[in-house]
Amino acid sequence: xxxxxxxxxxxxxxxxxxxxxxxxxxxxxxxxxxxxxxxxxxxxxxxxxxxxxxxxxxxxxxxxxxxxxxxxxxxxxxxxxxxxxxxxxxxxxxxxxxxxxxxxxxxxxxxxxxxxxxxxxxxxxxxxxxxxxxxxxxxxxxxxxxxxxxxxxxxxxxxxxxxxxxxxxxxxxxxxxxxxxxxxxxxxxxxxxxxxxxxxxxxxxxxxxxxxxxxxxxxxxxxxxxxxxxxxxxxxxxxxxxxxxxxxxxxxxxxxxxxxxxxxxxxxxxxxxxxxxxxxxxxxxxxxxxxxxxxxxxxxxxxxxxxxxxxxxxxxxxxxxxxxxxxxxxxxxxxxxxxxxxxxxxxxxxxxxxxxxxxxxxxxxxxxxxxxxxxxxxxxxxxxxxxxxxxxxxxxxxxxxxxxxxxxxxxxxxxxxxxxxxxxxxxxxxxxxxxxxxxxxxxxxxxxxxxxxxxxxxxxxxxxxxxxxxxxxxxxxxxxxxxxxxxxxxxxxxxxxxxxxxxxxxxxxxxxxxxxxxxxxxxxxxxxxxxxxxxxxxxxxxxxxxxxxxxxxxxxxxxxxxxxxxxxxxxxxxxxxxxxxxxxxxxxxxxxxxxxxxxxxxxxxxxxxxxxxxxxxxxxxxxxxxxxxxxxxxxxxxxxxxxxxxxxxxxxxxxxxxxxxxxxxxxxxxxxxxxxxxxxxxxxxx
Amino acid sequence: xxxxxxxxxxxxxxxxxxxxxxxxxxxxxxxxxxxxxxxxxxxxxxxxxxxxxxxxxxxxxxxxxxxxxxxxxxxxxxxxxxxxxxxxxxxxxxxxxxxxxxxxxxxxxxxxxxxxxxxxxxxxxxxxxxxxxxxxxxxxxxxxxxxxxxxxxxxxxxxxxxx
Numbered sequence: 001x002x003x004x005x006x007x008x009x010x011x012x013x014x015x016x017x018x019x020x021x022x023x024x025x026x027x028x029x030x031x032x033x034x035x036x037x038x039x040x041x042x043x044x045x046x047x048x049x050x051x052x053x054x055x056x057x058x059x060x061x062x063x064x065x066x067x068x069x070x071x072x073x074x075x076x077x078x079x080x081x082x083x084x085x086x087x088x089x090x091x092x093x094x095x096x097x098x099x100x101x102x103x104x105x106x107x108x109x110x111x112x113x114x115x116x117x118x119x120x121x122x123x124x125x126x127x128x129x130x131x132x133x134x135x136x137x138x139x140x141x142x143x144x145x146x147x148x149x150x151x152x153x154x155x156x157x158x159x160x161x162x163x164x165x166x167x168x169x170x171x172x173x174x175x176x177x178x179x180x181x182x183x184x185x186x187x188x189x190x191x192x193x194x195x196x197x198x199x200x201x202x203x204x205x206x207x208x209x210x211x212x213x214x215x216x217x218x219x220x221x222x223x224x225x226x227x228x229x230x231x232x233x234x235x236x237x238x239x240x241x242x243x244x245x246x247x248x249x250x251x252x253x254x255x256x257x258x259x260x261x262x263x264x265x266x267x268x269x270x271x272x273x274x275x276x277x278x279x280x281x282x283x284x285x286x287x288x289x290x291x292x293x294x295x296x297x298x299x300x301x302x303x304x305x306x307x308x309x310x311x312x313x314x315x316x317x318x319x320x321x322x323x324x325x326x327x328x329x330x331x332x333x334x335x336x337x338x339x340x341x342x343x344x345x346x347x348x349x350x351x352x353x354x355x356x357x358x359x360x361x362x363x364x365x366x367x368x369x370x371x372x373x374x375x376x377x378x379x380x381x382x383x384x385x386x387x388x389x390x391x392x393x394x395x396x397x398x399x400x401x402x403x404x405x406x407x408x409x410x411x412x413x414x415x416x417x418x419x420x421x422x423x424x425x426x427x428x429x430x431x432x433x434x435x436x437x438x439x440x441x442x443x444x445x446x447x448x449x450x451x452x453x454x455x456x457x458x459x460x461x462x463x464x465x466x467x468x469x470x471x472x473x474x475x476x477x478x479x480x481x482x483x484x485x486x487x488x489x490x491x492x493x494x495x496x497x498x499x500x501x502x503x504x505x506x507x508x509x510x511x512x513x514x515x516x517x518x519x520x521x522x523x524x525x526x527x528x529x530x531x532x533x534x535x536x537x538x539x540x541x542x543x544x545x546x547x548x549x550x551x552x553x554x555x556x557x558x559x560x561x562x563x564x565x566x567x568x569x570x571x572x573x574x575x576x577x578x579x580x581x582x583x584x585x586x587x588x589x590x591x592x593x594x595x596x597x598x599x600x601x602x603x604x605x606x607x608x609x610x611x612x613x614x615x616x617x618x619x620x621x622x623x624x625x626x627x628x629x630x631x632x633x634x635x636x637x638x639x640x641x642x643x644x645x646x647x648x649x650x651x652x653x654x655x656x657x658x659x660x661x662x663x664x665x666x667x668x669x670x671x672x673x674x675x676x677x678x679x680x681x682x683x684x685x686x
Numbered sequence: 687x688x689x690x691x692x693x694x695x696x697x698x699x700x701x702x703x704x705x706x707x708x709x710x711x712x713x714x715x716x717x718x719x720x721x722x723x724x725x726x727x728x729x730x731x732x733x734x735x736x737x738x739x740x741x742x743x744x745x746x747x748x749x750x751x752x753x754x755x756x757x758x759x760x761x762x763x764x765x766x767x768x769x770x771x772x773x774x775x776x777x778x779x780x781x782x783x784x785x786x787x788x789x790x791x792x793x794x795x796x797x798x799x800x801x802x803x804x805x806x807x808x809x810x811x812x813x814x815x816x817x818x819x820x821x822x823x824x825x826x827x828x829x830x831x832x833x834x835x836x837x838x839x840x841x842x843x844x845x846x847x848x849x
Binding site for chain 1: 694696702703705706708709711712713715716717718719720723724725726727728729731732733734735736737740741744745746757758760761762763764767771795796797798803
């Protein structure tokens with residue numbers, strides 16, 4: 001027989017006593033995989049590979065399931081454990097902890113996924129059962145080569161970096177600062193406040209946005225534990241959880257903050273008017289030296305160099321001339337500041353969907369089509385019209401207003417997702433228009449989504465106020481009059497799906513309730529901080545339900561709209577949650593990390609230095625005197641690229657060693673059954 | 687036993703992206719053929735070409751290598767190193783007479799469960815079209831035959847024969 005040869009090659013049992021546990025996960029696994037068959041198979045065919053016990057159980061992760069493992073470890077002197085269940089990203093820790101409780105080193109446990117990778121993705125029961133066997137056999141082969149390991153312990157630097165000074169960022173910074181810990185709050189704009197500072201009222205309570213936000217902004221600006229860095233951006237992130245070194249670019253303000261009193265004379269005297277695209281959403285002007293709004297925190301203005309007459313033409317200096325404290329300094333340069341922090345919280349917010357992308361809604365072409373953010377500025381008492389709702393001409397009060405929901409949301413052509421806030425925002429607009437102008441208001445909606453505390457009550461209130469609701473996606477907004485009464489109006493063409501009719505509704509003003517989008521640069525930001533983005537470029541949480549503010553990168557947390565569209569209450573609670581997570585780390589003082597690291601056997605190292613340049617973390621040092629390389633375990637992140645590259649095989653990667661992976665391949669290909677054959681034959685012959 | 691050849695493919699996945707994409711495919715119940723068996727590594731940069739050789743010589747008919755999209759590597763740039771190795775490896779294998787289609791590199795982010803499932807489906811069909819690899823004729827009877835269950839069957843038969 002040809003397998004004579006193979007038998008010699010078949011790896012020998014190393015004397016390990018392996019326990020195999022196959023989870024039914026209710027019917028999640030057992031519905032597609034014949035669990036009992038896999039168990040019997042493992043019992044019989046993997047015996048020669050060291051499997052002494054194979055069990056199947058309804059829920060291995062339950063405390064009874066865990067106790068089963070613990071008991072077997074104690075009573076049957078198991079030296080290795082393989083659990084075939086869900087993804088290791090879910091329950092690896094559960095089973096490792098169970099092993100640890102029973103006195104077995106947790107790293108001698110291997111979890112193989114027969115749910116996410118088998119039962120949930122395959123339909124053929126036979127094929128799924130066979131694949132489960134192969135996957136299990138891979139795990140058994142691999143676990144034989146596991147080494148007892150100790151987790152790495154890393155001290156946590158007690159300071160935290162918060163990126164983004166919107167409501168989520170402010171909240172998280174205040175929570176951490178109130179707990180007595182240092183926070184660096186970095187904001188790209190000249191002031192904190194974010195989108196919330198632009199709003200007039202907040203739904204459903206109709207609280208004045210500024211009234212509830214500005215006290216928090218002031219606290220963030222004056223808190224002894226918060227170092228506020230506005231007009232700044234993070235440019236570089238080094239290190240890892242507990243020990244990040246973050247380089248922040250402090251853009252030149254051209255204002256000496258130690259001298260500036262925030263009196264505002266420079267802004268008054270500056271002759272250069274600039275359209276304010278950010279804070280006023282393009283509806284108003286600011287000066288070239290400016291604070292975005294009167295309640296800005298900090299109070300110090302910045303000089304917008306590309307628009308400043310002095311920087312462009314070399315003359316002017318009006319601000320410098322009139323500044324009573326000589327605080328203007330045209331020679332200030334951008335500064336790079338490096339701070340050390342233990343954790344990072346990203347609260348970078350969202351961008352508004354640009355309705356120009358939907359040309360048939362006419363935004364940018366038809367004057368009286370407004371975006372939601374423009375309307376917020378119109379209604380804001382501090383806005384360009386001092387709070388009066390008027391058409392683009394600045395004086396005419398609209399008599400009929402149409403509010404279009406789901407602009408750029410729930411639309412295959414733009415974004416599939418629901419932007420979560422637009423329904424309530426549109427209801428708020430309807431209420432404000434009615435209250436301030438008495439105009440007739442139409443809401444064009446697909447579905448009303450008012451699922452939070454007091455939201456539906458607000459909807460009822462707006463209904464009772466007499467706002468008209470038309471169910472249907474707006475097809476077009478046009479100024480081409482076809483019927484009498486349409487002249488000089490904007491006509492909204494829509495199918496009223498409740499009546500089953502096409503309607504043309506003439507209005508004076510259209511408000512497009514634009515959806516929320518991820519920041520235009522969110523991918524670059526994600527890359528900078530080493531986290532991932534979803535297909536829509538929102539930051540991905542570690543677990544969408546159970547770990548919504550952590551990311552896959554230890555020590556980097558996310559809060560607010562950067563993870564997806566959210567209203568203010570949710571952003572605030574995420575800010576607090578992220579703060580609580582970080583404070584847990586800080587209070588613990590240290591964190592345990594997976595001991596997945598590379599190490600070099602100096603006796604095998606030839607000093608070729610191939611590995612040196614492969615490491616992106618500069619973790620490999622070369623000792624000229626000994627002509628050998630060494631891995632700095634504190635810098636090594638455990639990717640294993642050097643392990644794969646070493647021509648001498650001198651580098652080994654803990655947790656993912658060559659032996660572990662090669663034997664897993666053998667197991668997956670069922671080569672180990674050669675050994676089983678041998679044993680069976682010997683058994684029969686004997 | 688079905689008449690069609692069922693290839694066996696070993697897939698190497700990155701802990702941060704493609705393994706999570708596989709998890710996501712599972713959570714979303716996206717279906718793909720059962721011919722692929724995945725191995726988790728910390729990074730596609732960990733891929734030692736020996737692993738691919740081992741898989742192919744051990745009976746796999748194809749090897750799928752997956753990693754983070756260029757520019758999205760959890761370890762900054764190690765997927766580029768995987769790419770370099772992949773190109774060299776492919777050239778080497780072609781020179782050895784192995785069809786280039788038997789190894790494939792796919793970028794799949796943690797959000798791309800559907801994409802990963804589609805790529806697996808495509809690769810299974812491509813390798814099925816190429817037929818069994820039969821790398822090691824000594825192990826041929828054991829390793830490169832038909833479906834998994836059939837393979838087990840053969841192993842069983844061999845045991846019986848040997849007895």
